[in-house]
Amino acid sequence: MNTLLGIAGLKRHFGGLWATNGVDLEVAAGEIHALIGPNGAGKTTLIHLISGALLPDAGTLQFAGTDITRRSTHDRVALGITRSYQITQVFPHLSLLENVRLAVQSRRRDWGSSLRFWRPASADVRMIEEAEERLVRVGLAAAVSQLACDVSHGEQRALELAMALATRPRLLLLDEPMAGMGPEESEHMTRLIASLKNEQTVLLVEHDMDIVFRLADRVSVLVSGRIIASGTPSFVREHPAVRSAYLGDEL
Amino acid sequence: MKEVRPATRIEVALLVAAAVLPLILQALGEDYHIGFATRLLIFALAATGLNFIVGYGGMVAFGHAAFFGIGAYAVALMMTAGIFSAWITWPVAVAAAALAALLIGAVSLRTRGVYFIMITLAFAQMIYYSVISLEFAGGDDGLSLEQRSTLAPLDLANDATLYWVTLALLSICLIALKRLAASRYGRALTGVRQNETRMAALGYPVQHIKLVCFVVGSAVAGLAGALLANQNGMASPSQLYWTQSGMLLVMVILGGVGQRFGGMLGAIALLGLEEVLGRVTEHSHFYVGLALLAVVLFAPRGLAGLWTRQK
Numbered sequence: 001m002n003t004l005l006g007i008a009g010l011k012r013h014f015g016g017l018w019a020t021n022g023v024d025l026e027v028a029a030g031e032i033h034a035l036i037g038p039n040g041a042g043k044t045t046l047i048h049l050i051s052g053a054l055l056p057d058a059g060t061l062q063f064a065g066t067d068i069t070r071r072s073t074h075d076r077v078a079l080g081i082t083r084s085y086q087i088t089q090v091f092p093h094l095s096l097l098e099n100v101r102l103a104v105q106s107r108r109r110d111w112g113s114s115l116r117f118w119r120p121a122s123a124d125v126r127m128i129e130e131a132e133e134r135l136v137r138v139g140l141a142a143a144v145s146q147l148a149c150d151v152s153h154g155e156q157r158a159l160e161l162a163m164a165l166a167t168r169p170r171l172l173l174l175d176e177p178m179a180g181m182g183p184e185e186s187e188h189m190t191r192l193i194a195s196l197k198n199e200q201t202v203l204l205v206e207h208d209m210d211i212v213f214r215l216a217d218r219v220s221v222l223v224s225g226r227i228i229a230s231g232t233p234s235f236v237r238e239h240p241a242v243r244s245a246y247l248g249d250e251l
Numbered sequence: 252m253k254e255v256r257p258a259t260r261i262e263v264a265l266l267v268a269a270a271v272l273p274l275i276l277q278a279l280g281e282d283y284h285i286g287f288a289t290r291l292l293i294f295a296l297a298a299t300g301l302n303f304i305v306g307y308g309g310m311v312a313f314g315h316a317a318f319f320g321i322g323a324y325a326v327a328l329m330m331t332a333g334i335f336s337a338w339i340t341w342p343v344a345v346a347a348a349a350l351a352a353l354l355i356g357a358v359s360l361r362t363r364g365v366y367f368i369m370i371t372l373a374f375a376q377m378i379y380y381s382v383i384s385l386e387f388a389g390g391d392d393g394l395s396l397e398q399r400s401t402l403a404p405l406d407l408a409n410d411a412t413l414y415w416v417t418l419a420l421l422s423i424c425l426i427a428l429k430r431l432a433a434s435r436y437g438r439a440l441t442g443v444r445q446n447e448t449r450m451a452a453l454g455y456p457v458q459h460i461k462l463v464c465f466v467v468g469s470a471v472a473g474l475a476g477a478l479l480a481n482q483n484g485m486a487s488p489s490q491l492y493w494t495q496s497g498m499l500l501v502m503v504i505l506g507g508v509g510q511r512f513g514g515m516l517g518a519i520a521l522l523g524l525e526e527v528l529g530r531v532t533e534h535s536h537f538y539v540g541l542a543l544l545a546v547v548l549f550a551p552r553g554l555a556g557l558w559t560r561q562k
Contacts, residue, residue, distance in 0.1 A: 004272070004532065023423060051452070073451055073452070074451070074454060077452070077454030080435065081453060082452070082454075085448075085452070089446055089448055089449040089452065091441075091442055091444060091445040091446050093445055094441065094442075094445065094447070096440070099346055100448075101438075102438060102439065102442045102453065103453050105435060105438065105439070106453040106454050108454075111435075112459070114435045114436055114438075114439040114455065115435075115460075115463065116434055116435045116436055117430070117431050117434050117435055117436050117437075118430050118431075118434055119434060119435070120430070120433040120434060121434055121435045121438045122433065124435075154476065163449075163453070167453060167454060211384075215535060225525055243327070246296065
């Protein structure tokens with residue numbers, strides 16, 4: 001197994017609460033790794049710690065052989081970690097095309113710095129073409145010129161996914177991408193994520209067990225700030241500690 | 252041949268009209284008004300710089316007077332030291348304003364919203380009180396200019412020449428603003444204004460992008476300050492005072508926040524209204540206030556928004 005992200009002994013507290021209390025976790029290159037756990041288990045805190053929005057009190061984070069424990073969000077994105085948010089974060093008064101084009105433009109290694117003041121951005125035709133392709137791929141081909149605030153919630157979530165992918169991340173962090181979606185939209189998003197299988201490493205936080213067991217190559221279970229089990233979906237499903245702590249009332 | 256858009260044609264027509272204005276005024280024997288028109292253009296320049304920060308960058312800065320004043324004092328102080336050439340003093344005025352904005356911005360941009368308003372106001376007031384307590388800067392009286400800057404081969408002592416130079420600088424600034432807004436930087440700045448969190452998550456250096464905007468807008472104010480010192484024949488502390496910052500903000504709101512011609516239209520409308528009303532009533536501020544209310548209520552995108560509505 002080729003480890004892309006390695007977390008060891010990670011801790012973070014808020015006042016007296018250890019939201020992350022000694023997490024060990026490995027995400028292998030190329031896998032879709034699901035993170036599940038009851039409400040308040042510390043899933044979103046862990047995503048914040050991996051993306052750099054929060055810094056840990058103890059423990060280490062290794063990404064592709066680099067120690068990123070103290071690196072800024074900015075550095076981590078440059079290294080290839082991109083996240084999506086539980087609450088939709090798009091540019092509301094820009095077209096879908098411009099939303100994704102900005103995400104494409106952010107890749108400094110391909111285009112250089114954004115501190116260019118004179119040449120029109122529209123002259124970089126390849127950026128626009130790539131943004132269009134990415135919108136087509138998430139099923140938004142018909143809405144490219146609409147403003148982000150004018151499309152449905154499900155379409156905004158698909159847009160976010162297109163934007164996150166446009167940064168060409170090595171690790172994509174998806175924090176409840178199906179949150180607030182109806183069954184149809186949710187199914188569409190599940191298929192989109194499934195289409196990333198074998199080409200994109202994903203760490204996915206999700207509540208819906210059916211979706212998790214459909215998508216994930218491996219599953220880790222977070223309870224009270226600790227990973228209590230990690231393995232294939234069937235291994236986790238049968239794990240006694242998991243059944244009593246979390247799945248017991250669902251299965 | 253590139254096709255000329257109608258909007259561009261209107262802009263060119265306005266520019267030509269503005270360029271021949273001094274000739275018309277001279278023909279009518281109303282030379283006094285050339286100075287007033289220059290003043291309008293100078294404030295249009297300062298307000299355009301502020302509009303870049305407020306409207307394009309989404310940062311409500313309440314200390315623009317500081318950079319406006321720094322530009323004026325830079326020219327006045329260098330003149331007391333015997334440096335008269337605008338080729339030297341105006342770029343130095345711009346650089347001084349930019350440097351001050353770099354330092355103030357680096358600290359202030361750690362905050363946002365109301366705190367950003369307060370901290371920029373506080374820095375500007377600190378500069379105001381520092382300047383009036385400095386003897387070599389003329390204290391409360393300000394610094395008089397021995398003469399206007401020299402701008403060989405032009406003769407700035409001629410009112411019409413100063414007007415044309417100001418018009419040229421304002422036009423360059425407005426063209427640059429158009430290019431800037433469409434550039435990669437301008438697009439990134441729009442992203443920051445609409446959703447800073449998302450921009451940071453995409454890996455953009457959000458603080459750098461905002462700081463560049465703050466410095467550029469303030470540097471433009473520095474240039475306007477250098478011009479105003481020439482027009483007024485002095486650098487005055489009132490130019491640094493917070494009411495000046497407030498007036499520039501009012502111009503931006505009146506003209507249209509984030510509209511390219513917003514700063515210019517706001518400056519012309521506010522100063523024009525004050526001038527006209529000042530002749531017929533003692534209570535001109537009251538009517539200016541009413542006009543501002545009307546704009547905020549009925550034209551929230553400002554005067555510039557009135558004819559760009561279809562966009």
